[in-house]
Amino acid sequence: MVEEFEKSKTRPQFHMPPPMDFPKEGAPEDEVLEAIKDLLGSNPYEIEKNFGISYVGPPHPIARRVSELAVGTFFVEWGRELQPGPYELEKQAVRMLVSLLGKPDAVGFITSGGTESNISALRLARNLSPSVSAPEVIMPESGHYSFRIGAEMLGIRLREAPLGPDILPDMNYVESLVNRNTVGLVCSAPGGAFMVIDPVEEFADLARRKGLFLHVDGAFGGFVLPFMRELGHDVPQFDFSLPSVSTMMTDGHKLGLMPVATGFFLVRDEEMLQAIPTERTVIHNVTATKHGERAATAWAVMRRLGRKGYVESTRHVLEVVDFIVKGIERIDGLRMVAKPSITLVSFTSDTCDVRKVHEGMLQRGWGHTYGTVSGIEYIRLSVHPHRDLEHAAGFLEALEDSVRAARG
Ligand SMILES: Cc1ncc(COP(=O)(O)O)c(C=O)c1O
Structure with missing residues (x-):
């Protein structure tokens, strides 16, 4: 979740698991399903706490x-x-x-x-x-x-x-x-x-x-x-x-x-x-x-x-964005990089270490992206329609905490 968008100076780590044999025999269905469940469940951030980039929430039912x-x-x-x-x-x-x-x-x-x-x-x-x-x-x-x-x-x-x-x-x-x-x-x-x-x-x-x-x-x-x-x-x-x-x-x-x-x-x-x-x-x-x-x-x-359904989901997501933006603006030391035109919220700080805030948020279980574009180091949230004001409030609370910790 780091430096996804910069023309990065460092090569991102390319991850592969250790070498694996091609299975000799088929495995029982339950065993396969359990293994899949484990791997799918290994995401460190709960869906509700993941403000990562794409549509990380459930699609429409x-x-x-x-x-x-x-x-x-x-x-x-x-x-x-x-x-x-x-x-x-x-x-x-x-x-x-x-x-x-x-x-x-x-x-x-x-x-x-x-x-x-x-x-x-x-x-x-x-x-x-x-x-x-x-x-x-x-x-x-x-x-x-x-x-x-x-x-x-x-x-x-x-x-x-x-x-x-x-x-x-x-x-x-x-x-x-x-x-x-x-x-x-x-x-x-x-x-x-x-x-x-x-x-x-x-x-x-x-x-x-x-x-x-x-x-x-x-x-x-x-x-x-x-x-x-x-x-x-x-x-x-x-x-x-x-x-x-x-x-x-x-x-x-x-x-x-x-x-x-x-x-x-x-x-x-x-x-x-x-x-x-x-x-x-x-x-x-x-x-x-x-x-x-x-x-x-x-x-x-x-x-x-x-159209009506999308208008409603747009209205809702913009309300959540607005709530988050206002909350960020209230936290001393943080500022928006730009006023979000729609649903991505990017913010930075001139007075505290943005990387530390980013790491603090990850430790507190809140997924997001972090990077540097055009020399601006920033944290970014992608807000999706399945979020609500409760998620937003939880995020802001953790953010305030992380900023405080980053300042020591
Ligand atoms: C503006 C913009 N264009 C294109 C893409 C690429 O989309 P995808 O990840 O679906 O390939 C992204 C991904 O975040 C994006 O933000």
Whole structure:
């Protein structure tokens, strides 16, 4: 749970258990189940005390029931005729989502999550400019590390614009990076480190003026910002309603109340997929067979909750966030890194050792993430809809205690 988001100076520890023989014989079912139960139960942080990054809480209850129905099903583009149902559920889920995000006729894919979706976007950006032999993509330094992975894999030079004290990139600097090798722009709504929404409208304007591909990472925002608007919050335009947004992504497993490994990669116009060389790759995206459960649960959760259900879960989660933020602001020595636009709360301290506070919180059983981005050392909580004010109060109590201890 440390330094997840920094371009780390130290190599993270790569953990493997000691070598294990392939079992000679099968084991009794009960024994296998017990062993699984033990390992699954070895998480140090109870679900209620884990403010880690992804959707660490239980998905919406209907997802479990649908998973049972979907046992043994799969979807894969080339094998659509083998199991048309899950494929249809995938594409209907995509259509429901894009209708929420400003372009009901946009197309897309269910992916394994944000990383796959962002890599898919980089590939499309690169392929849509086949004449550029040394492709470059520009993003704010706060962009998710998956873009760095994708750039490395795809032979793209990623130009990262530094952030100002407001955690936003200087758009003049971003524009100065545009050159004849630029194949795309990336921005986030909001970024995963500090939950600050990039100036998507300005990125869209730049993309329009320069004729560039623009991808919006809405990993967290896609399932919350549209509903915040319905709750009367002032939400800037961030989606396909901006005509120069080419692709978007959002994660069902973050705030969409879907099971982990449910992401969406969304493409403005089907025509853009012509840039994918399917005569040699067979499918239009970067991974193939997926469990039918992904599609069925995504479809079911959206259908079960509807706009009204998501508005309610958004209202609730924002109330918990607000409670936590106010509590942090009351603790002497702590300050928010930025006002959270949605559900991630990042805070730091100018007067006490942030690492000690982080370690103190872990010792007290409260999971969270800790790291340094753009030189800011911070603790981050990801607040999910299953939290309530009681969890929030427990967290704040432990935090106050940890700050006191860190100060000695
Ligand atoms: C803004 C943002 N984009 C992308 C991702 C990657 O998502 P995943 O872990 O599902 O691959 C994350 C993960 O936290 C994120 O915060």
